[in-house]
Amino acid sequence: MMKKRFNGTGWLFASPYLFYGIIFFIIPLIWSFYLALTDWNLIAPVYEFIAFDNFIEAVQNPGVQAAFFVTFKFMAAFVPMVIVSSLVVALVVHGLPRFKGLFLIGFFLPYLASGVVSSLIVKGLLSYNSSINVVLRDSFGLDIDWLNSPLSALLVVAAIIAWKFTGYYALILTAGFEGINKEIYEAAAIDGVTASQRFFKITLPLLYPALFTTLILSIGVSFGIFTEVYQLTGGGPNYATNTWQMEIFNQAFTNLNAGYASAVAIIASVVTFVAILMIRKILEVWGKRNGWV
Amino acid sequence: MKMKKTSLFLSTSILAAALAGCSTGQGSGSEDGVTTIEFWAAPNPTQQVYWEEMAEAFEKENEDIKVEVSPMKESPTSEAGIQTAIAGKSAPTMSENINRGFAAQLAESKALVPLNEIEGFDELLQNRSMEETIKTWKFADDNQYVMPIYSNPMLFGWRIDVLKEAGVEEVPKTYSEMLEAADKLKEKFPDKYIWAKADLADPTAWKRWFDFFMLYDAASGGNNFIEGDQFVADDAAGIEVLQLMDDLREKDALLTKQATDPFESGLGVFTDIGPWTFSYWEEKFPEMVYGETFDLALPPVPDDVSTENVNTFADTKGIVVYASATEEERAAAMEFMNFVYSDPENDLTWLETTKLPPARDDLSSNEAFASFFEENPELKPYADAIPNAIPSIDNAKYNELQTHIGSMAVNPVVEGTISPEDGWEEMKRAIEGELKK
Numbered sequence: 001m002m003k004k005r006f007n008g009t010g011w012l013f014a015s016p017y018l019f020y021g022i023i024f025f026i027i028p029l030i031w032s033f034y035l036a037l038t039d040w041n042l043i044a045p046v047y048e049f050i051a052f053d054n055f056i057e058a059v060q061n062p063g064v065q066a067a068f069f070v071t072f073k074f075m076a077a078f079v080p081m082v083i084v085s086s087l088v089v090a091l092v093v094h095g096l097p098r099f100k101g102l103f104l105i106g107f108f109l110p111y112l113a114s115g116v117v118s119s120l121i122v123k124g125l126l127s128y129n130s131s132i133n134v135v136l137r138d139s140f141g142l143d144i145d146w147l148n149s150p151l152s153a154l155l156v157v158a159a160i161i162a163w164k165f166t167g168y169y170a171l172i173l174t175a176g177f178e179g180i181n182k183e184i185y186e187a188a189a190i191d192g193v194t195a196s197q198r199f200f201k202i203t204l205p206l207l208y209p210a211l212f213t214t215l216i217l218s219i220g221v222s223f224g225i226f227t228e229v230y231q232l233t234g235g236g237p238n239y240a241t242n243t244w245q246m247e248i249f250n251q252a253f254t255n256l257n258a259g260y261a262s263a264v265a266i267i268a269s270v271v272t273f274v275a276i277l278m279i280r281k282i283l284e285v286w287g288k289r290n291g292w293v
Numbered sequence: 294m295k296m297k298k299t300s301l302f303l304s305t306s307i308l309a310a311a312l313a314g315c316s317t318g319q320g321s322g323s324e325d326g327v328t329t330i331e332f333w334a335a336p337n338p339t340q341q342v343y344w345e346e347m348a349e350a351f352e353k354e355n356e357d358i359k360v361e362v363s364p365m366k367e368s369p370t371s372e373a374g375i376q377t378a379i380a381g382k383s384a385p386t387m388s389e390n391i392n393r394g395f396a397a398q399l400a401e402s403k404a405l406v407p408l409n410e411i412e413g414f415d416e417l418l419q420n421r422s423m424e425e426t427i428k429t430w431k432f433a434d435d436n437q438y439v440m441p442i443y444s445n446p447m448l449f450g451w452r453i454d455v456l457k458e459a460g461v462e463e464v465p466k467t468y469s470e471m472l473e474a475a476d477k478l479k480e481k482f483p484d485k486y487i488w489a490k491a492d493l494a495d496p497t498a499w500k501r502w503f504d505f506f507m508l509y510d511a512a513s514g515g516n517n518f519i520e521g522d523q524f525v526a527d528d529a530a531g532i533e534v535l536q537l538m539d540d541l542r543e544k545d546a547l548l549t550k551q552a553t554d555p556f557e558s559g560l561g562v563f564t565d566i567g568p569w570t571f572s573y574w575e576e577k578f579p580e581m582v583y584g585e586t587f588d589l590a591l592p593p594v595p596d597d598v599s600t601e602n603v604n605t606f607a608d609t610k611g612i613v614v615y616a617s618a619t620e621e622e623r624a625a626a627m628e629f630m631n632f633v634y635s636d637p638e639n640d641l642t643w644l645e646t647t648k649l650p651p652a653r654d655d656l657s658s659n660e661a662f663a664s665f666f667e668e669n670p671e672l673k674p675y676a677d678a679i680p681n682a683i684p685s686i687d688n689a690k691y692n693e694l695q696t697h698i699g700s701m702a703v704n705p706v707v708e709g710t711i712s713p714e715d716g717w718e719e720m721k722r723a724i725e726g727e728l729k730k
Contacts, residue, residue, distance in 0.1 A: 042380035044402035128489075128552035129560055145550050148494055234497050238700075253373035254498070255692045256398050258380075 036262035047259070054263035064264055066239035067247045068271060070154070074243070075222040077158035082218050083211070085166045090173035104174060107167030115164070115227030122160055123147070123232055147233055150240030157228050157241055165221060169214040176210025177203075208292040212283055219279055223272040244268035328358050328625045330618075333365040333375075333388035335610075340389070343646050347639065351632045358625045365390055379404050384615040386622045387629075389442055391613045393430065393684045394691035396439045399613070400432060401689035406614040406623055407436035413627040421634040425654045425680060429607075432687045433521040440630055441611035441652035443643070446678035447507050448589045448605065450566040455485065455559050464590045466600040468537050471563075471593050475546035478562065487541055489548040489561025493707045496699035498692040502685060503565040505703050506606040508534040510683045511592035515604035519686045519694065522728045524721060533595045535706045535713035542709055549707050557581060567608060568648045568675050583671040591678060607682030609652060637661040650675050690727055697723040 036054055040047035058064045093103050110118070125132060126146040136142040146152050180203065188198055204211070226245035229235060235242035235250070248268065252261035287293040334344040341364050348360035365388060366374035372395050378384045384404075391399075399405045408414050417440070418424050430441055451464045456474060459481040465471040475487045492500040509518065513530035541547040548561060556564040557578045566589065574581040581587055591603040614626045633639050640651040641661055650656055650672065657666070657676040666673045688694060701720035705711040711719070 041376075041398075041402055043376060043399065043404045123551060124553055126551065128548065128550040129555070129558060130553065147551050148491070148549065234495055236495060237704075249369075253370055253376070255690075256376060256402075 032262045032265060035259050036266055038259045040259045041256045042258040043256075050259075054260045055267065058260065058263050058267055063235075063239060063242055063247045063250070064267065066242045067244045067264075067268070070240065070242055071223055071225075071244060071271075072275075073154055074158055074225060075219060077155055078162055078222055079215065079218045081158055081162040082165050082169060083214060085162055086169035086173055086214060087211075089166055089170035090177055093170065093174050094177040100174070104167070104171055107170055109167065110164045111168045113164065115160075116231055118160060118164065119228050119231035122156065126156065148237050150237060153233050153237060153241050157225065157232060160228050160232075161221065161225060165218065169218065172214050172217075173207065173210050176207045179210075180206045205290070205292040208287055212287065212293075215283060216276065216280055219276060220272075223268070223275070244271075326357055328621045330358065330360055330387065330622050330625045330629065331385035332360055332362045332629075333385045333390075334362055335390035336364045336367050336371055339646055343643060344389070346642075347633050348629075351629055354632070355628065358628060360629055375399075379615065379617070382617065384617050386618045387612055387614045387626045389612045390610050391439055392610050393439060393687050394695075396611075396613055397432065397687040397691060398689045400434075400436070400438045404616050405438045406616055406618065407438060408440055408614065408627075409437045411614070411623050411627045413624075413631055417627070417631050417634055420631065421640075422653050422655045422659070426652050429682075429684055430609075430611075439611040439613055441609050441684075443609060443611075443647070443649035444652040444679050444682055444684075445567050445608040445649060446605050446675055446682035447503060447565050447567060447608055448674055448678065449507070449592055450556060450564050450570075450587045450589055452556065452559055452562040452586065453584075453588045454586045455482070455562045458482075464588050465593055466590070467593055467596045467598075468533070468540075469596050471537070472540055472544065474562075475541060475544045479544060479546060485559065486548040486555075486561045487544075487546040488563045489552050489555035490564065491549055491551040493538070493547070494549040494704050496696050496704055498695035498699070501695045501698050501703065502606050502608060505534065505698055506683075506685070507565060507592045508537065510604040510606050511594050512598060513604075514598070515681070515683050517686075519688045519724075519728070522688070524724050524728060526721075528717065528721075530595070531702075532713050532717045535702055535716055537593075537595075538703065538706050539709070539713050542707055547707060554578075556587075568650065568672055571669075571671055572648060589671065589674045591681075602681055604681045604683055605678060607679075607684045609682075609684050611652070641665060648672065650679060652679070654680070688728075690730075693727050694724050697727065 035042075037049060037051060038047050039050050039054075089107050093100050093107070096103060124130060127133070133144070136144065144152060146156055184202055184206070185198065188202055193201070224245060225243045226249065229241050229243050229246050230249070233241045235246040244264070248261050248265050251257045251264060284293070332344060332348065334341040341362065344362045348362050351360060352358065363385075365371045366378070368374045368377065371390060375384070375388065375391075375395075379399075396405065414437070418427055423441070426441065426444060427437065430437060430439060432438055453464065456462075456464070456478070459474070459478045461474045461477050463470075465474045471487065478485055478487060490504065493504055506518075509526070509531060512534050513527035516525070516527040516530065518524075518526045538547065548555070552558075552560055555561040557574070566587075583589070592605050594600060594603055612630060614623055618626065637653075637659055638661065640653060643649070643651055644662065644665055648669075653659070656662055656679055657673070662676070666676060685691065686694070697720050701723050702711075702713075702716035706713055706716045
């Protein structure tokens with residue numbers, strides 16, 4: 001029987017990350033749980049232990065309830081938008097005879113752009129007296145209140161984030177395209193498959209690992225939306241774009257309810273974890289059932 | 294073995310560096326008979342330079358006190374920066390840029406020193422001639438937690454050039470005059486609005502200072518909105534303010550869609566204006582000329598309210614001393630404030646640098662400021678209105694309370710989804726519920 005040996009060097013090399021994890025993840029996590037059980041605002045000298053009151057209040061709060069549903073509405077709008085647009089970009093880049101890298105970098109640049117700046121530009125573009133709206137009003141009689149109507153506000157924010165992430169996900173999908181063996185297409189051509197059959201029966205199934213990655217990443221993004229909402233709508237109108245991050249920010253830094261905000265953050269983490277786990281499982285099962293993985 | 298030692302050294306160094314990065318680097322304290330106080334200036338270069346100059350001048354006359362000026366951290370907001378600094382035991386001795394509502398939050402958490410308990414505060418009020426102005430700053434517990442630096446009585450700007458074209462010769466002073474102006478404006482310019490302001494449909498708490506509270510303070514004669522934990526607002530005045538918004542909406546004279554520079558472009562002819570606007574206009578909209586394209590006025594009032602001595606909201610911020618400061622640091626902070634505010638020239642420098650009116654009773658009468666107002670006539674109405682300016686409510690829950698004003702009353706009224714009376718009642722119920730929590 002082999003005797004287990006203590007590997008000091010291994011622990012030593014891992015120690016910087018372990019210390020980092022303990023200081024910046026484990027301790028704050030425990031601290032956050034503790035904070036969520038109190039009514040502390042972080043600055044008062046005295047505070048009370050209120051058990052699960054913050055959690056009970058949070059689940060009854062319209063802002064938190066809105067954050068729960070708004071996240072899934074964002075997901076429903078953002079994920080198809082970003083997957084389709086990144087797929088199109090990847091297909092176009094993949095088909096280019098040269099300068100693929102250059103074009104990919106170009107599409108990737110919005111990912112590096114400041115969310116604040118892009119939001120302010122969009123705000124200007126969609127303002128009542130912008131050229132777009134003047135044309136829409138004068139030529140088509142359309143007077144759209146982009147950021148003050150629940151549906152359009154949500155779609156505008158989803159579109160900005162989709163624009164930001166399209167290049168990033170296209171990079172992953174292009175790598176997926178490049179990894180598909182060209183001989184398969186040659187064989188299919190000999191068998192006389194049509195262009196649509198080739199895309200849906202060959203390309204998409206073989207691209208599934210890359211698509212799976214982008215799907216999971218984009219679903220994760222839906223749970224962390226903040227900057228664009230903060231800049232454009234402030235969570236409105238009437239909570240229509242109130243995300244988890246907005247709710248946590250408002251409670252922690254505007255209303256100074258740190259304990260309550262911690263409870264909301266914990267609820268948000270649990271919802272995010274469970275949702276991503278379930279969606280991942282569904283995608284895996286679906287992929288296996290259709291023979292894509 | 295050598296490799297293990299190297300790894301140990303490396304990981305220890307990384308950890309030490311990481312922990313050093315967490316250091317607060319707090320600068321206040323007493324050493325060698327010199328008391329060092331840390332002063333956080335507002336996060337803009339203009340104010341930071343002003344306070345650095347003041348600190349330098351003060352240190353020349355007070356060798357036993359050192360004032361370290363640094364910009365307030367905005368992570369992600371200046372309020373959040375202060376909150377985390379207090380929580381992390383790295384709060385400065387004192388800071389500026391504190392509004393009354395945030396001061397109330399801090400005071401409720403015992404994070405501030407009542408300035409009236411520090412020796413030299415009464416002398417400071419006398420020296421700066423602000424005994425009247427400071428009265429409206431008293432908190433519900435009878436203490437003074439904030440030393441107001443500036444007081445911007447918010448005024449409304451009117452596009453007099455557009456109004457004249459529409460046949461309105463005088464700036465409206467009452468609600469009926471305003472509604473009459475709306476009729477004339479819409480008749481001449483169907484695409485223009487009296488009030489084009491997207492914030493009216495936004496529940497964000499601070500936005501109510503620049504619409505609802507300006508009108509409410511005027512309509513109610515400066516009647517308090519909240520006193521301690523009691524809702525004491527003038528119901529009739531509040532409903533009249535909402536009725537005005539509703540009437541403008543019905544006349545299609547209110548635009549709540551997001552528009553770029555609506556007042557400057559003439560899309561709207563009425564907007565709230567602070568003194569900070571003029572330097573921005575000088576650069577970006579030189580065509581905006583006081584007395585030619587726009588005029589400034591106190592808020593319009595209901596027809597049965599006098600148009601003399603009208604009250605308005607005061608956008609004011611001031612200095613606080615944090616409770617973590619030692620007795621020596623508190624005394625040094627008061628000495629520094631006395632040094633700065635005992636000489637009107639320092640307030641004049643402030644006024645010239647920031648264009649924000651110092652919170653003094655004698656701003657419009659003191660000779661020291663006369664030449665400044667001659668050169669900047671558009672700022673004179675602000676100085677004149679200081680005695681009638683009402684600062685924000687001093688309740689620690691001001692954010693929640695003012696959000697209710699927006700979400701329950703102002704927002705639905707301007708959207709036409711609730712009547713002014715019902716909106717007021719809904720808001721009142723929500724505020725009273727919040728105050729009981």
